[in-house]
Amino acid sequence: MIPIDFTKSPDGLVPAVIQDAETGRVLMLGYMNAEAYEKTGREGIVTFFSRSKQRLWTKGETSGNFLHVRQMMVDCDGDTLLIKVNPAGPTCHTGADTCFNEVNRGRGLFLNYLQNIIRDRKQNPTEASYTAKLFARGVNKIAQKVGEEAVELVIEAKDNNDELFKGEAADLMFHYLVLLEQKNIDLDDIIAVLQERHAKQ
Template sequence: MKIDFTKNSDALVPAIVQDIKTNKVLMLGYMNEEAYNKTLETKKVTFFSRSKQRLWTKGEESGHFLNLVDIAVDCDNDTLLVKVNPVGPTCHTGSDTCWNEKNNSSYGFLSVLEDTIADRKNNATSEKSYVASLFEKGINKIAQKVGEEAVEVVIEAKDENNDLFLNESADLLFHYLILLQAKGYTLKDIAAVLEARHQ
């Protein structure tokens, strides 16, 4: 990997730090060649501190290290993407990230859908939605719907109609998300189980 430390007069390149599991951007620091080499050697992310004018390993005082997983350089060879497993919060303020965000996993639209389901569960109105009505009917009805949708997915998997298969799969996943919420869980909990099995 060729990194161009000569583009700036201070011989520093930006280093964007990203959590390997959640994909959240945690912070931005700067590395010179010495900091980069120390990071590779120790597997602890080390920057060049512009204020202290010295090498600085994140966590050297707090214990909140950024354990190195991978480093990639951009197409211009002058910016680094540093993927890490963080130990504790990243920001000196105690926040998970330097943008005061929670370092939670996001599953894209599925996370949006989970939030909508939780809202329907917790804020049912007089004109109840389909989701709210399922929660009102209780866990047995929700579990029954998951079973019905699972059978329909199996049936469509044996056919050649891809549209029907995808639609039934979407129905199954939708009702499964409702079942998870009814039991007090989310996709994050399922991901944690799968991750533990993977190790």
């Protein structure tokens, strides 16, 4: 279990920030004592200590909208938790996606994760890795592959099969990320260009 100091607070509680592991959206803030923390780590479902009910409270015990733990982290002072979860439905008791009344959509963070995987394949190639084989072929072949995938996407765009279109779009996105890595350009650099253009509009 992650070491955390519950003695810093007179009531033995520490704040727990709950974040969607896929979208990065902050879902809610709750409090945990040592028992709630241990139960959460053991069962993989977020349990808080309810200050109003004065007891352990598993989020979703009534609604079924449990928070399934993906990762638990402690801050540098050892007195605050960040818990990344997969929510099984809306988080707020009002029915909203988050307790801050935000819509919890967007999986763009996965692109950063995928970029890191691609980078690792470049730095630590294996014979079994398709990505490593792409890097071994050089920038010209990677760029050619991006072009081929772009043409296939255009072809699928003219038909009405959404699943095939999405598959080709995913292929293009993947090979585009490989090309960026081959050129030693971070995805954030491209996003910065888009943000700069947007600011000028």
